[in-house]
Amino acid sequence: MAKLSDRLDFVIGRKAADPLEEHFGIRTVNDLLRHYPRKYSDEMTVAGEGEELEEGVHVTFIDVITKAELKWTNRQPRREYLVVTLGNRQPTVTATFFNVKYLKSTLVKGAKVMLSGEVGYFRRTMQLTHPAFLVLHESGGVRGSKSLRAVAEASGATGDDLLAAFERDFFPIYPASKKVQTWEIYACVRQVLDVLDPIPEPLPEPFLRQHGLITEDEALRAIHTAERSAERDAAIARLTYDEALGLQWALAERRHSELSGSGPAVAPRDDGLVAAMRGRLPFELTAGQRDVLDVLSAELAGTRPMNRMLQGEVGSGKTIVSVLAMLQMVDAGYQCALLAPTEVLAAQHARSIRDVLGPLAMAGQLGGVEGATRVALLTGSMSAQQKRAVRAEVAGGEAGIVIGTHALLQDAVEFQRLGMVVVDEQHRFGVEQRDRLRSKAPDGVVPHLLVMTATPIPRTVALTYYGDLETSTLRELPRGRQPITSNTIFLKEKPRWLERAWQRIVEEVGAGRQAYIVASRIDENDKPKGDKEDSGPPPITVVELFDRLSRGPLSGLRLGLMHGRLPADEKDAVMAAFRAGDIDVLVCTTVIEVGVDVPNATVMLVMDADRFGISQLHQLRGRIGRGQHPSLCLLATRLPETSKAGQRLTAVASTLDGFKLADLDLDERQEGDVLGHSQSGRAITLRFLSLQTHLELIVEAREFCTALYERDPGHTGMAALAAPFTDDRVEFLDKA
Structure with a gap:
């Protein structure tokens, strides 16, 4: 007889088991029985x-x-x-x-x-x-x-x-390959079921009664062999709970494994950098910012390592919150690392943090105050001499706040006393990358972790995709933020609207303001990524657009070109010129999607907007409306208003609520695209659970697993349910 945990080759033989492992990663009886039919066929x-x-x-x-x-x-x-x-x-x-x-x-x-x-x-x-x-x-x-x-x-x-x-009356049709056909998988399943011991029930009997669920044993047999649709539906209902509970148990294990370490307990001081920083802020913190800071401060003062995600709308003030949290650590003699996905964003963070800290970030320099710290920047494009100098400053402890790209993860970077890691734009990084940075702390210390995202996240995704993190949300925008008007230009129906858009940009520049014009591709050699409408007309490239505008409707303005393929020093020079007002219009790709803060920019025109996703358009739009003047975002497309892309753009233009757009984005992309595939190429095993429709079930599963884990962290039945989500599979949920 066989159990779920048995290796498959012991049950059906290596000749049949090896191809299943090679092509599908199926190693155990449990793996095979959870390789569910993708449909049923007569x-x-x-x-x-x-x-x-x-x-x-x-x-x-x-x-x-x-x-x-x-x-x-x-x-x-x-x-x-x-x-x-x-x-x-x-x-x-x-x-x-x-x-x-x-x-x-x-x-x-x-x-x-x-x-x-x-x-x-x-x-x-x-x-x-x-x-x-x-x-x-x-x-x-x-x-x-x-x-x-x-x-x-x-x-x-x-x-x-x-x-x-x-x-x-039917046959199950399995996810298969040329090497392992659905018939062969079905034969292996039948062979396993014939010798399978009754499966122990991992859930309490009252739980099953309350939700009208069949047993685990009945469900795993019926999903493969039941000939009546009612029996298969009952199996699907039970296995949907299995997926929710298994995923939440795996995330509970990860949460507790991280919390089992000892974090640096740092109580806030009344006479340190935090107090000095609050005293020199040129604006008043919002109620939401103060509430989040109270939570962060309390967690930084505890011995359990903080594991928290801070999400908020573009411009909601996440950065200043993270700076005040980092200063609480610096006040106690710890260092903080801020990891950013791009050099543009890393440089922007370094510049803005130095500006807001002023003399508080000038330790050892003329004009620095007593007790000041330093802000260091480390990126891959720096010269070897520059990198050595920054690494020495970090290793010696002079830099209290260290900002960088993936360059921070290199073995050559050593911290004297790392106590906190901040990860900006979390979705750009994997869990192993943030863990690699945390591992640079002194032995026995698990640094506090704060991850930030300006991409609003539906609650179901937050409970799964970021399920090992507690969540804080900033919804309130700081005072003085100007409204952004958004309109969609359907070029085929109203071609003259584009001419008016160019005129509007000229008018804004004439009034002393600046503008962004965004294209989806650099040049003809730039392979499109994730185009939303493959059947649509080919998009205009940023190089072609820059040339056309320079000689055409914007010929009287000062134009700058910005894209990801430019050398780092050239990108820095272009951004510095735009920020200083020496460039009127920045013609660019999505390299400005995050981290670029030019309050004087009041207009954005996105060409071929159908080529961008909902969240990406919302991020781009957040580059304007950051100053004292009302702003305008125009989304141009050559696709018809009635097309799926046209409807998507109309939805983006109709609201500034990123959380509404996040739900719409989830509906459009489906969770398969959200969760992706693991590094081994194996699909994340959410066959029945829907992030769109099962919010109540996911919340209930999280509460159930949290309570049960506190009582019985070694629960064998729950461990079996969590098996498909362990190791690289659950880790991938953090970076999909």
């Missing part, structure tokens, strides 16, 4: 006499071979092939087989066979090309194609009983 229903079948339909015939002809191809080298005719059917049914060395002595006139394949037609003759086959009424062993033979052998049937193995 395609194995036997075709009757005179039945009309459409071309391409998968069908099975059971009949006697009335003719078996060996033929030769006309082309060189000539190949022998076999054509058999089934019964005396109308229309005539034939099957063609190549590689006939062994088949010509098996598929002979008078043999009763099962043939299974796709229907094709040639001159009113129904044809099956190299279908799967099985010889019926055979004495001795089973002869036939590997896939059908595997089913027959798994059933234990022989001779006249072979047909009974296929007399079903």
